[in-house]
Amino acid sequence: MIPFNKPYLTGKEAHYMYDAVYTGKLSGNGKFTKKCQHFFESNYGFRKCLLTTSCTDALEMAAILADIQPGDEVIMPSYTFVSTSNAFVLRGAHIRFADSRKDHPGIDEDSIESLITQKTKAIVPVHYAGVGCDMEKIMSIANKHNLLVIEDAAQAIDSYFTFSDGTKKALGSIGHLAAFSFHETKNIISGEGGLLAINDDRFSKRAEIIWEKGTNRSAFFRGEVDKYGWVDIGSSFLPSETIAAFLWAQLENLENIQEKRIAIWDQYYSGLKEWAENRNVRLPFVPHFATNNAHMFYLVCESVEQRTEIIERLKSKSVSAVFHYLSLHKSPFYQSKHDGRELSMSDFYSECLVRLPMYYELTEDNIDLIIGNITR
C-alpha cells in the first residue's frame, strides 16, 4: 500500500514535546512558540509572525485585521480550499470568485481587475502547490485600487517569487498578510497548525490583541499598560506549546525535508515527462517568476474519464492518488450566491487534476512503481 500522504517525523518531535510538557508551560506563547516565530521572521523576511491553531485560523485573523464588514467583497480563486473563503464569509464578505490560469491552477491574475468594484476590500491569491502567483502583478493592481493582499500560502512554505528587477522574496512576505498551514499533509507539519505573517506594520499591534482573545495582555506583560482588559474582538488563535514544540523539530530539519521532497518531485517529473507529452497530459507548470517547493506532484488529465481511469488503475495496485478541490462557486453553499460567471478553468482542474503520493519516506522504488503503472 502506498498512501497519498504519510506525515514525516524527524525524530525530535516527541523529545521537544516532552520538554514542553515537563517544563510545565503547556498553554500558548511559550518558549517553542517564540522560537518558531523567530525562525520564520529571520529566515523568510516576514515582518512579524504569530503561530495559530490552523491556517484557517490565520486566515480568520487576516479577515478581522482587514476589517471585513458585511457586504464587503473579496476576490479569490474558486479552485481553493473552503477555508480561504469561509474565513471571509464569517465576517460577512461576499466572495467574487476568479478563474484559474490556463497553465496552472493559481488565480488568473489578468482576470482580477475586472472583478474589482467599490466594495472590494481584499485580494486573496492562493499559491497552489506552493507555486507562486504573479505577486508583482497582483500587488500592482492592489496598490492601484488601494486593496489589501492576503496570501493564502497554506502550501507555500520555503517557496519564492522573483520580481522583474531580479529581487527574490519568499512567498508570504509580499502581501500585507499571509497564512501558512502545518497540517499533517504539508511539507512542514505540526498535526493541525498554522501561521499568520504580518508584513504591514499597521497591523502588528492589533494582530497581537486579536490573537490574545481581544485583550491587550501582551502589552501588559511588556509593561506598556498597567492592567489588561477587553479592547477588541478576538479569539483564542494561539496553539498549545506542545504543537509549537513539534513544529520546532520540523523546522530544524527543513532543509533536509525540502531536499528530499524536491528529489521525489524531480523523479516523478523526469519519469513522466515523455509519457505526458505524448498523451496531452500536463505535468505541474512552474512560471519563470516562481519556485517549486515540491509540495505536490499532480497530473492534469485531458478529461475526467482519463483521470478516473488513472486513479482506478493506481488503486488496483494499492497506490492512493487523489483529486483535489471542487470549484467553490459551484458548491452547495455558494452556487446561489455566485454571480453566474462561468469559471471554466476552475471546473477543468476540479475534474481533471489528480495528485500523486508525495511524502518524505516515498522511496525511489515506490516512485518507479507509480510511474510504471501510470505509463504502462
Added chain:
Amino acid sequence: MIPFNKPYLTGKEAHYMYDAVYTGKLSGNGKFTKKCQHFFESNYGFRKCLLTTSCTDALEMAAILADIQPGDEVIMPSYTFVSTSNAFVLRGAHIRFADSRKDHPGIDEDSIESLITQKTKAIVPVHYAGVGCDMEKIMSIANKHNLLVIEDAAQAIDSYFTFSDGTKKALGSIGHLAAFSFHETKNIISGEGGLLAINDDRFSKRAEIIWEKGTNRSAFFRGEVDKYGWVDIGSSFLPSETIAAFLWAQLENLENIQEKRIAIWDQYYSGLKEWAENRNVRLPFVPHFATNNAHMFYLVCESVEQRTEIIERLKSKSVSAVFHYLSLHKSPFYQSKHDGRELSMSDFYSECLVRLPMYYELTEDNIDLIIGNITR
C-alpha cells in the same frame, strides 16, 4: 515560591502523545479524539461531544449554531472571561450584561427576565469556579421565552446541578449547548483545548459540519453522501491528535485529580473559616443545588484595599494570589456599547475577589503556610 497554578501531569501524557505521533495520525479527529469524546458522552450525559482547540472556539461554534445574526441580543454575566462575550460579538450580537449574585459571582438569575427583549436569542450562564448557576430557573425562563441556553462551563468539569425533584445532572448537560476548557489552568488540561457539548439533537449534524470547516466530510466518510463539499460556514475547530492524546491521560486520572483538589479546597476552607467570619471576608459559597468541583478557592474581601493588602502580604512570602475578571460592561471595548445600567456586584467581585494557589501538587504544608500568612 508557591505559584498560583502549576499544570499537573499524570505521567502518561508524553506516552500517549508519543503513541499519536508514531501511529502517524496527527491531524484532528483520530483515535484519541474519539476516545475523549466518548468519555464525556458516557460519563456526563452530554448527547454529543466535539473536541475543540479551546473553550473560546467551542463558544464560537455555539454562537454559529445558535445562528446569531447582527443585532441579536445575548444575555450573560459581566463578570466573566472575554471569550464568553467575544464569541457572540464576532457574530454581530449585542451583549446585555447581567449582574452577579450577592452570594457568589455567578449570574443573578432573577435579573435575567428583565433583560429579555424581542431581539434576545440566547442566555449564557457561566458556572463560575465550577459552581452551577440555578439551571432550573434559567431553563424555565429560556423555555418560556423560546431562548437557547449555552452553558459556559469552562471551569465546570465534573460538577453537578440538582433539580427540585431531586434529579442530578452534570453541568454542561442541561443547556442546549455547553463549552468546556482544558486550558492549563483548569482541573483537567491539554495545554490549550476545549469541548463543545451538544445536548439538543437539532444541532448535532450542523455542529459536525461547522467543526469540519463547513464541509460534509464526516457524512462522506460515513458513506451518507458520495462526495463532500462546502455546505455551510465553519472553521477548523478540531485539535491535533497530540492534544487529544494528552487530554486522554488526564481523563484516565480524573477521579484521582478531583479527590486531591477537593482535599486541598477543604483544607483551605476549614483553615480560613473562623478568620473569615471574624473579618467579614467571604469564602466560596456553594448553593444547595450545586456541587463543588474544587476548581478554585477564592476570598471575597471587604474592599479593594484589603484585597491588595492580602495579595501583597502573600507576595512578600513568595505566594502568588491573583485577582480575576474585570467587569466586561466597563471594558475599554464595551463600555460605550453598554446600556449604562450599574452592575454593582460584578464591580464588587472585580475589586474584591482574590484567588489562592490551587493545583494538584500543592502540599498540606504549602496550604498551612498560605493560611498562616493570611490569618496571622
